[in-house]
Amino acid sequence: xxxxxxxxxxxxxxxxxxxxxxxxxxxxxxxxxxxxxxxxxxxxxxxxxxxxxxxxxxxxxxxxxxxxxxxxxxxxxxxxxxxxxxxxxxxxxxxxxxxxxxxxxxxxxxxxxxxxxxxxxxxxxxxxxxxxxxxxxxxxxxxxxxxxxxxxxxxxxxxxxxxxxxxxxxxxxxxx
Numbered sequence: 697x698x699x700x701x702x703x704x705x706x707x708x709x710x711x712x713x714x715x716x717x718x719x720x721x722x723x724x725x726x727x728x729x730x731x732x733x734x735x736x737x738x739x740x741x742x743x744x745x746x747x748x749x750x751x752x753x754x755x756x757x758x759x760x761x762x763x764x765x766x767x768x769x770x771x772x773x774x775x776x777x778x779x780x781x782x783x784x785x786x787x788x789x790x791x792x793x794x795x796x797x798x799x800x801x802x803x804x805x806x807x808x809x810x811x812x813x814x815x816x817x818x819x820x821x822x823x824x825x826x827x828x829x830x831x832x833x834x835x836x837x838x839x840x841x842x843x844x845x846x847x848x849x850x851x852x853x854x855x856x857x858x859x860x861x862x863x864x865x866x867x868x869x870x871x872x
Contacts, residue, residue, distance in 0.1 A: 706815040707806060707832075707850040707862055708748055710739060711825050711842040713767065713870075715760040724795055728763045734872030735845040736764040740771020742868050743817075748849065750786045750817035752809050756794035761819045764845075768819070786817070794820045799828040809856040816856070829864070836864040845870040 713732035728736065743749065749772060755765045765788065791805055802824050809816045818825065826841030829848045842848065846869050850862035 702853050703814065705813075705852050705854070705856065705859075705862075706748060707852070707859070708743065708750065708815065708817045709825050709829050709842070709848045709850065710764065710768070710817060710819045711822055711844055711846050712736075712756070712758070712761045712764040712819060713739070714844045724758045726758075726760050728760050728767070731872070732760070732844070733763065733767050735870050736767025737771035738872045739764075739845055739847055739868075739870035740768035740773075742771075742847065742870055743768065744772040746866070748815060750815045751813040752815075753786050753788040753817045753819065754794065754805050754809070755788060755790050755819040756797075756821060757790045757792040758795045758821070761794070761821065762790060765817075765819050768817075787813075794818075794824075796821065797824045799824055799831050802828045803831070803859065807857050807859055811855060811857070813856065832859075832862045833864045838867070843869060 713736040714729045715726045715732055716729055755761050793801060802820055806816060806818060822841055830837035832850050848864055849866040851865050852862035
């Protein structure tokens with residue numbers, strides 16, 4: 697079902713940027729590498745160039761995904777504290793449930809986005825984020841899945857609450 701106005705909604709899926717190799721501490725605390733920081737800013741710049749500024753960001757609570765979002769924000773605005781070039785800063789939700797989440801769990805998080813949001817950015821991990829992309833558009837999904845700093849743009853006229861399918865309209869691997 698679509699909403700009454702047939703609003704086009706955009707879901708941008710972003711796999712976190714390159715992280716340090718697993719070490720002594722817990723996996724959830726792994727930071728980004730220098731390349732990961734640069735690539736996340738490049739992802740933000742790409743989103744800004746293509747007018748894909750999110751109204752809502754749903755981000756895993758893991759350190760590397762939070763750092764990825766902060767880099768994306770910097771790449772979109774040029775400053776970690778400013779609103780985007782086209783409007784106010786997005787609502788950001790750091791979701792512990794997005795860490796190690798399966799596609800159904802990630803989809804539930806996206807479905808909870810406010811109805812008025814036109815663009816949602818989900819920053820998460822493999823394999824869940826790749827499998828979610830494949831679930832939403834099995835014909836166009838990359839069978840190898842998302843690599844670090846990969847962005848996949850899905851579009852739909854379904855409401856967020858009813859999201860079951862969304863066509864892939866763009867892909868980009870952000871590299872600085």
